[in-house]
Amino acid sequence: MKILVTGSAGFIGAALTLRLLARGDTVIGLDNHNDYYDPALKEARLAQFAAHPGYTHIRMDLADRAGMESVFARHKPERVAHLAAQAGVRYSIENPLAYIDSNIVGFAHILEGCRHHGVNHLVYASSSSVYGANTTMPFSVHDNVDHPLSFYAATKKANELMAHSYSHLYQLPTTGLRFFTVYGPWGRPDMAPFQFVSAILENKPLKVFNYGNHRRDFTYIDDIVEGVIRVLDRPAEINPAWKGDHPDPASSTAPWRVYNIGNSQPVQLMDYIAAFEKALGKTAEKEMLPLQPGDMPDTYADVSDLKQEFDYKPDTPVNEGVRCFVEWYRQYYNR
Structure with a gap:
């Protein structure tokens, strides 16, 4: 197939692109290479596949309306994996308008491109952040998610609603x-694994928020990519059992679905840190701090729908995933 992957120089986008090219798909990659974090890391990810004969790279911002129209008109992708977005919970508190441009305006351009150019399946990145103030664990896609705790989460919820309108109006x-707390080699430097390794190697205090009482459903990158591909290969369908008087938030009378994709085995933050200490052979000095604004104390994915419908089985233990990340980090940064 010919697949448009947005955010192809990003963490998940680059890993997905490599897998798609390996199985013989043609990939049109799009990324704006912004400086939210070190652009050199994005260039290094891209270098893994930029010369592949099945790959075409486009440097463009999602908010460029005319540019996005031309991408769809020229390349006519059959399917779209939309992973580009302005990421980061805390950054959304400082720079909310960046999220409007990328996550709202940019997503509208993706929807319009799919609508007008015959795309037969759009798969897009939402986030566990949409569960916000929900406290029932594990988080289920069949629960209401109308109380986001960050503006980033609000834009991801908006994406789900925008997608539903296009699924309903245009089929x-x-x-x-x-996604639930994705980590692994080639990850994002603003995320915890980079900060943990850097602090431990440099003998600096490791900032432990919520006094270490976080639980996170840490999900290894390979398990995420496997799930994305399985979903991408099977376009969403209507739910014939859907009822308007008892609406299911995860499906619709339109060809629209949402799924959790996570490890479904939450890990205490202190145990996660211990895995890094073990992989590095050093004990971290810890600075215990309160919960940060916009953060959720716990995330825990109910992935039963994805398991039942796509035979999705994440199988990378945290200790193994952390070991692989640390190995990559030390090699990439020569440390």
């Missing part, structure tokens, strides 16, 4: 994937 199959 465009769309699937939203709520």
Whole structure:
């Protein structure tokens, strides 16, 4: 297939692109290479596949309306994996308008491109952040998610609603994937694994928020990519059992679905840190701090729908995933 992957120089986008190219798909990659974090890391990810004969790279911002129209008109992708977005919970508190440009305006351009150019399935990145103030664990896609705790989460919830309107009005199959704390080699420097390794190696205090009482459903990158591909290969369908008087938030009378994609085995933050200490052979000095604004104390994915419908089985233990990340980090940064 010919697949448009947005955010192809990003963490998940680059890993997905490599897998798609390896199985013989043609990939049109799009990324704006912004400086939210070190652009050199994005260039290094891209270098893994930029010369592949099945790959075409486009440097463009999602908010460029005319540019996005031309991408769809020229390349005519059959399917779209939309992973580009302005990421980061805390950054959304400082720079909310950046999220409007990328996550709202940019997503509208993706929907319009899919609508007008015959795309037969749009898979897009949502987030576990949409669960916000929900406290029932594990988080289920069949629960209401109307109380986001950050503006980033609000834009991801908005994406799900925008996609539903296009699925209903134009019969465009769309699937939203709520990612749960993705980590692994080639990850994002603003995320905890980079900060943990850097602090431990440099003998600096490691900032432990919520006094270490976080639980996170840490999900290894390979398990995420496997799930994305399985979903991408099967366009969303209507739910014939859907009832308006008892609406299911995860499906619809339109070809629209949302799924959790996570490890479904939450880990205490202190145990996660211990895995890094073990992989590095050093004990971390810890600075215990309160919960940060916009953060959720716990995340825990109910992935039963994804398991039942796609035979999705994440199988990378945290100790193994952390070991692989640390190995990559030390090699990439020569440390």
